[in-house]
Amino acid sequence: MNQPVRHGAMRARNLGLVLGEVAGGGPLTRAALAELTGLTKTTVSSLVADLLAAGLVAESPAVRAGERGRPGTEVRLSGGRVAALGLEVNVGSLTACVVDLTRVVRARRTVRADNRSREPGRVLAALDRLAGEVLAEAPSLRIAGTVLAVPGTVGDGLIHHAPHLGWRDVAVSALPSGRPVAVENEANLAALGELEFGDAPRDFLYVSGEIGIGAGIVRDGGLLRGATGLAGELGHVVVAEGGPACRCGSRGCLEVYAGQDALPSPEALAAGGPEAAAACERAGRALGLALTSAVNVLDPGTIVLGGCYVPLFPWLAPPVAAVLADRLGALRPAPPALVPAATGPDAAVLGAAARVLRRVLADPAAQW
Amino acid sequence: MNQPVRHGAMRARNLGLVLGEVAGGGPLTRAALAELTGLTKTTVSSLVADLLAAGLVAESPAVRAGERGRPGTEVRLSGGRVAALGLEVNVGSLTACVVDLTRVVRARRTVRADNRSREPGRVLAALDRLAGEVLAEAPSLRIAGTVLAVPGTVGDGLIHHAPHLGWRDVAVSALPSGRPVAVENEANLAALGELEFGDAPRDFLYVSGEIGIGAGIVRDGGLLRGATGLAGELGHVVVAEGGPACRCGSRGCLEVYAGQDALPSPEALAAGGPEAAAACERAGRALGLALTSAVNVLDPGTIVLGGCYVPLFPWLAPPVAAVLADRLGALRPAPPALVPAATGPDAAVLGAAARVLRRVLADPAAQW
DNA sequence: GGTATTTAGTCCATAATGTGAACTAAATAC
DNA sequence: GTATTTAGTTCACATTATGGACTAAATACC
Numbered sequence: 197m198n199q200p201v202r203h204g205a206m207r208a209r210n211l212g213l214v215l216g217e218v219a220g221g222g223p224l225t226r227a228a229l230a231e232l233t234g235l236t237k238t239t240v241s242s243l244v245a246d247l248l249a250a251g252l253v254a255e256s257p258a259v260r261a262g263e264r265g266r267p268g269t270e271v272r273l274s275g276g277r278v279a280a281l282g283l284e285v286n287v288g289s290l291t292a293c294v295v296d297l298t299r300v301v302r303a304r305r306t307v308r309a310d311n312r313s314r315e316p317g318r319v320l321a322a323l324d325r326l327a328g329e330v331l332a333e334a335p336s337l338r339i340a341g342t343v344l345a346v347p348g349t350v351g352d353g354l355i356h357h358a359p360h361l362g363w364r365d366v367a368v369s370a371l372p373s374g375r376p377v378a379v380e381n382e383a384n385l386a387a388l389g390e391l392e393f394g395d396a397p398r399d400f401l402y403v404s405g406e407i408g409i410g411a412g413i414v415r416d417g418g419l420l421r422g423a424t425g426l427a428g429e430l431g432h433v434v435v436a437e438g439g440p441a442c443r444c445g446s447r448g449c450l451e452v453y454a455g456q457d458a459l460p461s462p463e464a465l466a467a468g469g470p471e472a473a474a475a476c477e478r479a480g481r482a483l484g485l486a487l488t489s490a491v492n493v494l495d496p497g498t499i500v501l502g503g504c505y506v507p508l509f510p511w512l513a514p515p516v517a518a519v520l521a522d523r524l525g526a527l528r529p530a531p532p533a534l535v536p537a538a539t540g541p542d543a544a545v546l547g548a549a550a551r552v553l554r555r556v557l558a559d560p561a562a563q564w
Numbered sequence: 565m566n567q568p569v570r571h572g573a574m575r576a577r578n579l580g581l582v583l584g585e586v587a588g589g590g591p592l593t594r595a596a597l598a599e600l601t602g603l604t605k606t607t608v609s610s611l612v613a614d615l616l617a618a619g620l621v622a623e624s625p626a627v628r629a630g631e632r633g634r635p636g637t638e639v640r641l642s643g644g645r646v647a648a649l650g651l652e653v654n655v656g657s658l659t660a661c662v663v664d665l666t667r668v669v670r671a672r673r674t675v676r677a678d679n680r681s682r683e684p685g686r687v688l689a690a691l692d693r694l695a696g697e698v699l700a701e702a703p704s705l706r707i708a709g710t711v712l713a714v715p716g717t718v719g720d721g722l723i724h725h726a727p728h729l730g731w732r733d734v735a736v737s738a739l740p741s742g743r744p745v746a747v748e749n750e751a752n753l754a755a756l757g758e759l760e761f762g763d764a765p766r767d768f769l770y771v772s773g774e775i776g777i778g779a780g781i782v783r784d785g786g787l788l789r790g791a792t793g794l795a796g797e798l799g800h801v802v803v804a805e806g807g808p809a810c811r812c813g814s815r816g817c818l819e820v821y822a823g824q825d826a827l828p829s830p831e832a833l834a835a836g837g838p839e840a841a842a843a844c845e846r847a848g849r850a851l852g853l854a855l856t857s858a859v860n861v862l863d864p865g866t867i868v869l870g871g872c873y874v875p876l877f878p879w880l881a882p883p884v885a886a887v888l889a890d891r892l893g894a895l896r897p898a899p900p901a902l903v904p905a906a907t908g909p910d911a912a913v914l915g916a917a918a919r920v921l922r923r924v925l926a927d928p929a930a931q932w
Numbered sequence: 933g934g935t936a937t938t939t940a941g942t943c944c945a946t947a948a949t950g951t952g953a954a955c956t957a958a959a960t961a962c
Numbered sequence: 963g964t965a966t967t968t969a970g971t972t973c974a975c976a977t978t979a980t981g982g983a984c985t986a987a988a989t990a991c992c
Contacts, residue, residue, distance in 0.1 A: 198584065200603045201577045202979060203948040206569040210950085213566055227969055235568045237970065239950055258958090258969090265968025266958040349896075356897075399791035411861070415788065422863025423767040423783075426896055433857040434891065437804065445894040489801040489857040493779070495790025523802070526813040528717075528794055529724075570950060571977040578979085595940055607979055609941065626940090626987090633939025634987040 207243075208561040210235060214243045215560050218253055218271055219297075225258075225268025244271055251277030252297060252560050273298045278556055278563060279337035281330070282549030283323055283377065284345040287312055287360050287407065290319070291542065292326045294334045295549035297556065299393065303333035304542070316355075316366045324371040340563060341552035342377040344368065345385045345544040347406060351425040355379055359443065360407050380551065382544045383428055384419050386537075387412025389547030390500055392554070394538030401496035402537070403430060403487075404544075405505040407456050413494060431455065433486040453482030462507040476511035483512065484519025491524060491532055502537030509536040575611075576929040578603060582611045583928050586621055586639055587665075593626075593636025612639055619645030620665060620928050641666045646924055646931060647705035649698070650917030651691055651745065652713040655680055655728050655775065658687070659910065660694045662702045663917035665924065667761065671701035672910070684723075684734045692739040708931060709920035710745040712736065713753045713912040715774060719793040723747055727811065728775050748919065750912045751796055752787050754905075755780025757915030758868055760922070762906030769864035770905070771798060771855075772912075773873040775824050781862060799823065801854040821850030830875040844879035851880065852887025859892060859900055870905030877904040 199205065210233075217232050218224055224232070230240045247253045254274035258267035275296035284291040288311070293304040305326055311319050323344075331339070348358025353369040370376050387402035391414055396402070402412040409431035413420040421427055431451035432444055439448025452458065459479055460472035487499060505512055513534055520531040539546060556563060567573065578601075585600050586592055592600070598608045615621045622642040626635035643664035652659040656679070661672040673694055679687050691712075699707065716726025721737040738744050755770035759782055764770070770780040777799035781788040789795055799819035800812055807816025820826065827847055828840035855867060873880055881902055888899040907914060924931060 198581055198601075200581055200601050200607075200979090201569070201574045203574075203950095206571075206574050206949065206978095209569045213568055216566065225969070233566075233568050236951055238952075238972085239568075241970065242949085262960090263968080264960045264966070266960095266970080268969050413861075415791075420783065420788070420862075423865030423900075424863055424896065427861065427863040429860040429863070429895060432860045432891070432895055434802075434853050435805075437853060446891045485802050485805060486857070489854070490861050492797040492800045493781075493795065493858050493861050494788075495792055495795040495797075497791030523800070523814040527797060527800055528792070532791075568950090571979095574949095575978065593940070604980055605941065606943085606981080610978085630989090631939080632937075632989045634941080634989095636940050 204561075208559055210239065211243050211246060211560045212558045214240060215247055215252060215273075215557050218247075219273055219557050223256060223270035223272035225270055227268050229271070247271075247560060250560060250563055252556070252563065275300050275302075276336070277338055278340050279334065280549040280552030280556075281327060281339050281342040281375075282345070282545040282547070282552075283327060283342065284382070284545040284548065285311060285319060285323060285361070286347060286382075290323050290326055291545045292323065292330045293542070293545050293549060294330050294337065294339070295546065295553065296334075296337060297553060299550075299553070301546075302337065303330040304545075305330050311361055316361075316363055316368075317372075320368065321372050324373050324375070327371065327375070328373070340556050342371075342375055343385070343548035343551045344377050344379045345382045345548045346379055347382045347408065347410075349426055349429075350379045350381055353379065378551075380548065381410065381412075381425075381428070382406075383410030384412040384421070385545075385547030385551065386502055386539075386543035387414050387500075387547065388419065388550050388554075389539050389543035389545075390502065390537055391417070391547075392550035393543075393546050394500075396500055396538070397498055399496055400498040400500050401487075401490060401494060401532075402500045402502055403483075403505065405454070405456060405459075405501065405503040409451050409455055411490070413496070430486060430490060433489055435482045435485050450482055450486040454479040454486075456504050459504065459508060465508065465511055473511060476508060477515050480512040480515030481519055484516040485523075487516065488520060488523045491520065492527070496532055498533045498535060500535055500537050502539070502543055503541075506536050506540070572929075576927055578607065579611050579614060579928045580926045582608060583615055583620060583641075583925050586615075587641055587925050591624060591638035591640035593638055595636050597639070615639075615928060618928060618931055620924070620931065643668050643670075644704070645706055646708050647702065648917040648920030648924075649695060649707050649710040649743075650713070650913040650915070650920075651695060651710065652750070652913040652916065653679060653687055653691060653729070654715060654750075658691050658694055659913045660691065660698045661910070661913050661917060662698050662705065662707070663914065663921065664702075664705060665921060667918075667921070669914075670705065671698040672913075673698050679729055684729075684731055684736075685740075687729075688736065689740050692741050692743070695739065695743070696741070708924050710739075710743055711753070711916035711919045712745050712747045713750045713916045714747055715750045715776065715778075717794050717797075718747045718749055721747065746919075748916065749778065749780075749793075749796070750774075751778030752780040752789070753913075753915030753919065754870055754907075754911035755782050755868075755915065756787065756918050756922075757907050757911035757913075758870065758905055759785065759915075760918035761911075761914050762868075764868055764906070765866055767864055768866040768868050769855075769858060769862060769900075770868045770870055771851075771873065773822070773824065773827075773869065773871040777819050777823055779858070781864070783864075798854060798858060801857055803850045803853050818850055818854040822847040822854075824872050827872065827876060833876065833879055841879060844876060845883050848880040848883030849887055852884040853891075855884065856888060856891045859888065860895070863896075864900055866901045866903060868903055868905050870907070870911055871909075874904050874908070 275298035383404035411428035411430040436448035442449040643666035751772035779796035779798040804816035810817040832840040
C-alpha cells in the first residue's frame with residue numbers, strides 16, 4: 197500500500213480521477229472536467245487524449261446549443277472496448293454475464309444445476325463452458341478481468357467454506373480454460389452490485405437473504421472485508437442465547453429465525469394466510485434484533501434487504517423497522533433507512549462484473 | 565478525497581512515506597530508506613533534507629562499525645520540535661498531556677472533577693487552564709494540533725450526546741483561549757492509543773469498559789467511524805431480548821450485564837469472594853455473546869479489552885473466550901485473539917495526542 | 933602501511949508531468 | 963458584421979523523480 201509516488205503514479209491517479217468523473221457525472225466536456233477535478237484544461241486534454249486512445253472514453257459531437265460561447269465536445273464512457281466477466285456459482289444455478297464499461301449487460305446466461313451434489317471441478321468446468329458462451333456473444337470486447345461469486349467464505353484465491361455447496365478449501369485462481377479468476381463472497385458482491393446498478397448510497401449494509409444470511413458492508417463506496425475476509429456473517433449473530441440449534445453447531449443464530457427455510461413463500465403471503473404473516477413477523481423481529489446489534493457496531497447509514505427478502509419486504513420491513521426504532525431510538529437521531537434491494541437475483545453476478553469495472557475506472561493506466 | 569495529484573502532492577506523499585518508515589522502523593540510513601521505500605538515494609536524500617529542515621527528524625553521527633563500506637548516518641525521529649496536545653474530559657476527571665513526535669510524554673496533568681454536575685462551558689474552561697499548565701511545562705515544542713477525548717458520540721465539531729456527562733449537542737471547535745480543538749469519542753481514541761502506544765496489531769476491536777461500554781474499531785491501522793460516527797456502540801448490542809432495562813430505554817443491552825456497575829471491584833475479586841467471581845463469570849458470558857455478534861459482523865483479528873476490564877481480565881477472559889470459541893468454532897479457523905489492553909487509564913488521552921501525531925507523520929509537509 | 937573493495941551519500945543532466953498565459957476555434961449577442 | 967463568451971490547444975516553464983557518475987569513508991587484503 198505504501199508505494200512511492202513517481203510521475204507514473206501521479207499520471208495514473210489523475211487518469212482515474214478524470215475517468216471517475218466521466219463515469220459518475222455523465223458526459224462532460226473537458227472544460228467541465230477541469231472545473232470538477234481542479235486540474236488545468238491543458239492537463240485534462242492530455243489525460244482525455246490517453247483515455248480516448250485506450251478506448252475507455254469516446255467523444256460525442258458537441259450538440260449543446262442555446263448558450264453563448266463555443267460548445268464543448270462531450271466525453272463519455274465508451275462501452276465498445278473494455279468489459280468485465282461476472283460469474284456466479286449458486287446452490288441451484290450457474291450464471292455468467294459480460295458487462296461493458298458503461299454498465300450495459302452485453303450477454304448473460306444462466307443454467308439450472310444442482311451444484312450441491314457435484315464435485316467443484318465439474319461445477320467449474322460447466323461454468324467455464326457457460327463463460328465461453330457469453331464471451332462468444334460479445335466477441336469484440338476485451339475482458340479486463342473475471343470475478344466469481346460464491347456463497348461462502350473466501351480469501352486469497354481459496355474458497356474456504358461454502359456450507360450450502362458442501363465445499364471446503366477449494367483453490368480457484370483460474371478456470372479450467374486458463375482464464376484467471378478472482379473469487380469473492382456472494383453477499384459482498386451483491387452489495388457491490390447494489391452500489392453500482394441500484395441506487396444505494398455510499399454507506400450501507402446489504403443483507404443477502406438466501407438459505408444462509410450474509411451481509412456486504414459498504415463504507416465510503418468500498419467493501420469492508422474484515423481481518424480475515426469473514427466480515428458480514430450476519431446469519432450467526434446471536435438473537436437468543438439458548439434458541440433453536442443452528443446448522444453451525446451453535447444456538448439461536450439469526451439464520452434459524454430468518455433464513456430462507458424459516459420464511460413463507462411470497463405466494464403464501466399474497467394468499468393472505470395468517471400463519472404466513474406471523475412467520476414473517478417473527479423473522480422480521482429476529483432480523484431487527486440482529487440488525488440492532490449490527491447497527492450499534494457498524495453504524496451503516498442505510499440497510500438494504502436483498503435476496504429472498506425483496507419479495508417479502510412489505511411484510512418484513514414493518515417488524516424490522518419497529519424493533520430498530522424501539523431499540524435504537526434513544527441512541528441516535530434516527531435509525532438507519534431500511535430499503536429493499538433495487539437489483540434482482542442477479543445482484544451478485546452484476547457485482548462481480550462491477551468489481552472488475554471499478555478497478556478499471558480507478559486505474560485506467562493498468563489497461564494499456 | 566478525490567484530489568488531483570500535482571507535484572506538490574507527490575512530494576508530500578513521498579515525504580510521508582519516508583517519515584513513516586523512520587517512525588516505524590527506528591533509525592534508518594538514507595540508503596536503507598531508499599531500499600525500503602523504492603525511491604532512489606537521490607530522492608531520499610532530498611526528502612530527508614526537507615524533513616531535517618522542518619525539525620521532524622535528526623541525524624545521529626554514524627556509529628555502526630564492523631561492516632565494510634562507509635557507515636551511513638542514521639536518521640531518526642526528532643522529538644524536539646513538534647508535539648501534540650491530548651485532552652480528555654471524563655466523568656470524574658480532566659486530563660491533558662503533551663506528547664512529542666517520538667511518542668514521549670513531555671508533560672501530563674490530571675485533576676479530579678465531578679463533571680457530571682458542571683456546565684460544559686465551565687468544564688472546558690477548567691480543561692483550558694490545565695492545557696495551559698502542561699503547555700508551560702514544554703515551552704519549546706510547537707503544538708501541531710489538539711484533540712479532545714469525550715465519553716460520548718461526536719461528529720463535526722459537535723458533542724452530540726455524552727450520556728454520563730449529561731451533555732447534548734455541545735459545539736466544541738476551540739477552547740475558551742481560542743486554541744482549535746477536534747473532539748473525538750473516547751473509545752475510538754483509546755483504540756488509537758492502544759495502536760500507537762501498546763502492541764496491538766493493525767486490525768483489532770478495542771472494547772472500552774467504563775460506566776458505558778464503547779468500542780473502537782481499527783481496520784488496517786485506521787479507525788472505522790460508521791456513516792454518522794456512531795460505530796462501536798457495543799454497549800447496546802442485544803444480549804437478551806427481554807432482559808433487564810437499560811439506561812437507553814431498551815432491554816437486555818450488553819451494558820446492563822457488563823458495564824462497570826455490574827462488575828465487582830478488583831479488590832473484591834482478589835479477596836476471593838465467590839459472588840464476585842460469579843458476577844465476573846456472568847459479565848464475561850454476556851460480553852462473549854455481544855462480541856460473538858461483533859465478530860460475525862466485523863471480523864476483527866484481535867479483541868483488546870480495555871478500561872475497567874484490564875484489572876478484571878484474568879476473571880473475565882475465560883468466560884468470554886469460552887463463549888467465543890463455542891459459538892464461532894465451526895465458522896472460522898480460530899476465534900480472534902483476546903488480550904488485555906497494554907495502555908492504562910491514559911489510553912484515550914494518549915490516543916488523542918496520537919491522532920495528531922499520525923497526521924503529522926502522514927503529511928509532514930502540512931507542518932511548514 | 934598501502935591498495936582494493938565496499939557501502940553511503942551527493943551531483944548533475946535528463947525525463948515525466950502539471951501549470952498558466954497566450955492563442956485559436958466556434959458559438960451567441962448586439 | 964463585430965463583440966463577447968466559452969472550449970480547447972500550444973508552448974515555455976516549474977517541480978520532482980531518476981540514474982549514472984562521482985566523492986566519501988569505512989573494512990579487507992597483501
